[in-house]
Amino acid sequence: xxxDVEQMLKQDAEQLRTEQPPAGDFEQIRAxxxxxxxxxxxxxxxGSVLKRRSSRVVMSTAAAVMVIAFLLAGVNQWSPLxxxxxxxxxxxxxxxxxxxxxxxxxxxxHMNIYDSLNSxxxxxxxxxxxxxxxxxxLTFTLHALTxxxxxxxxxxxxxxxENLTVMAPSISRFISPDDRHVIxxxxxxxxxxxxxxxxxxxxxxxxRLEEGQAxxxxxxxxxxxxxxxxxxxxxxxxxxxKSDINITPIFKIPFDLAPQFSLQEPKIYYPKxxxxxxxxxxxxxxxxxxxxxxxxxxxxxxxxAAKSDPYPVFPNLYLLAQKGGKRTPLDNRSGxxxxxxxxxxxxxxxYEFGSDLLSQPxxxxxxxxxxxxxxxxxx
Amino acid sequence: xxxxxxxxxxxxxxxxxxxxxxxxxFYQTVLSxxxxxxxxAYSYLRNKEDALEAIQEATFRAWKKRKTLKNPAAFKPWIIxxxxxxCIDEQRRRKRISPIPEQMPEPSVQLDHRRMQMxxxxxxxxxxxxxxxLLRYYNDMTVPEIARILDKPEGTIKTWQHQALKQxxxxxxKQEDWYNET
Numbered sequence: 001x002x003x004d005v006e007q008m009l010k011q012d013a014e015q016l017r018t019e020q021p022p023a024g025d026f027e028q029i030r031a032x033x034x035x036x037x038x039x040x041x042x043x044x045x046x047g048s049v050l051k052r053r054s055s056r057v058v059m060s061t062a063a064a065v066m067v068i069a070f071l072l073a074g075v076n077q078w079s080p081l082x083x084x085x086x087x088x089x090x091x092x093x094x095x096x097x098x099x100x101x102x103x104x105x106x107x108x109x110h111m112n113i114y115d116s117l118n119s120x121x122x123x124x125x126x127x128x129x130x131x132x133x134x135x136x137x138l139t140f141t142l143h144a145l146t147x148x149x150x151x152x153x154x155x156x157x158x159x160x161x162e163n164l165t166v167m168a169p170s171i172s173r174f175i176s177p178d179d180r181h182v183i184x185x186x187x188x189x190x191x192x193x194x195x196x197x198x199x200x201x202x203x204x205x206x207x208r209l210e211e212g213q214a215x216x217x218x219x220x221x222x223x224x225x226x227x228x229x230x231x232x233x234x235x236x237x238x239x240x241x242k243s244d245i246n247i248t249p250i251f252k253i254p255f256d257l258a259p260q261f262s263l264q265e266p267k268i269y270y271p272k273x274x275x276x277x278x279x280x281x282x283x284x285x286x287x288x289x290x291x292x293x294x295x296x297x298x299x300x301x302x303x304x305a306a307k308s309d310p311y312p313v314f315p316n317l318y319l320l321a322q323k324g325g326k327r328t329p330l331d332n333r334s335g336x337x338x339x340x341x342x343x344x345x346x347x348x349x350x351y352e353f354g355s356d357l358l359s360q361p362x363x364x365x366x367x368x369x370x371x372x373x374x375x376x377x378x379x
Numbered sequence: 380x381x382x383x384x385x386x387x388x389x390x391x392x393x394x395x396x397x398x399x400x401x402x403x404x405f406y407q408t409v410l411s412x413x414x415x416x417x418x419x420a421y422s423y424l425r426n427k428e429d430a431l432e433a434i435q436e437a438t439f440r441a442w443k444k445r446k447t448l449k450n451p452a453a454f455k456p457w458i459i460x461x462x463x464x465x466c467i468d469e470q471r472r473r474k475r476i477s478p479i480p481e482q483m484p485e486p487s488v489q490l491d492h493r494r495m496q497m498x499x500x501x502x503x504x505x506x507x508x509x510x511x512x513l514l515r516y517y518n519d520m521t522v523p524e525i526a527r528i529l530d531k532p533e534g535t536i537k538t539w540q541h542q543a544l545k546q547x548x549x550x551x552x553k554q555e556d557w558y559n560e561t
Contacts, residue, residue, distance in 0.1 A: 005548045009516040012497045016422065016517060028413040031431040035438025036406055167403065236411040240403045
């Protein structure tokens, strides 16, 4: 029987267009902006599905390879835990409200840090700074920040009083006001000005602190900002010339970090019997590290399995923090985790999730997609 | 007035206006093609989040490799080609993941039987032929446009299109269900 394949393709394509979920300008602009900023993110890492995050793991020099654990979309019907943990972002975030920081919520909704920030705000682990500096018709406001021993996350806006389109800062640097040494060279920044109001740039930034680095109680943020008189967000065909971009003198934003941020030591567990049978071998959780703004889980694939498959694609992992009857899914939203071959031939991978440590959970459930789960007692 | 060491370093590091201008022009150019990029990525990946991620990665790779683009007028086919490579990588990765039956995710959109079969058929034909069908029928591109994107002569594209349809028809003929449903 002859098929009119062209006609069938056209019908299928038409159907696809009908069902294709629209991606709004906001989402597309964000994707493109994030692409432009990705080199910094690869170093300082916020992670995302197609971007791979690096982290420190014990690697043999010869056999160090990167692996990625990818998210398998969808909801498994067999495991209530899996089902809960795999709720869509929209479902999970439907009742969240960040109060005065609500405008920033959408910026982080697809990031791993969302759950941590949500927990920080819920537990009042946020320091309102509301520090503003105005110069050259621009106001930079550092609204708030939160931190732990590993990272500092700050919320800021840049607003033009002169009807200029605000562009992403070209430089951010953080120094100590005491000895002027550089605490952090740059930070991951994501955000943007949007077509409905090009004069206002909303952003969030993350500064990674080195392991062993003394916690900085005082800092000066230095930002170089850019504006243009061209409203390119609303008129995409406009040509932007060199002379159209105005680069500002350095904005200096001094701020203190609340003592509470340095007091919370990470809680580290080395479970002995958290083992999963996986199709490719045995997976063992060797370390769980909880900080206010992240949960890191280290898993080892047995040496025999690691040898047979040097590039294993690890299964998805789900995490639920439980306190009383309340369960909080913690997302590994970016899906990118990193690992390498250890000296004994096993393969070690570290997953990074959001955290709800601040709610003082009783237990942490760690589950695989097929429903295997273990409960780690935290108290 | 004293200038601190940090200030000096900061100014040394300052992004010059040329760079800023180039960055903004690049951003605007990508932005002007965003809808088409999204549609192409979606036709390959059939998932909104993945399509947006693919655009993000394509933007990054294009920005990184921008110096290799000799003819600015060829920007659009060039970035589409980058995007397609990313989509292919993602499709290959998906194939490598062979979830055991109980781990098989539910499709986010319930496709009818016929559409599932079409998807399956498209995956069976050679990748170079699949590109033609996806760009021609799912993205309404002309043969000259596809030729520019894939950097091939138009005659080759026409041949590939012919072969693609032939392969697709052959696979369909093997499927009993198609007889029943058409």
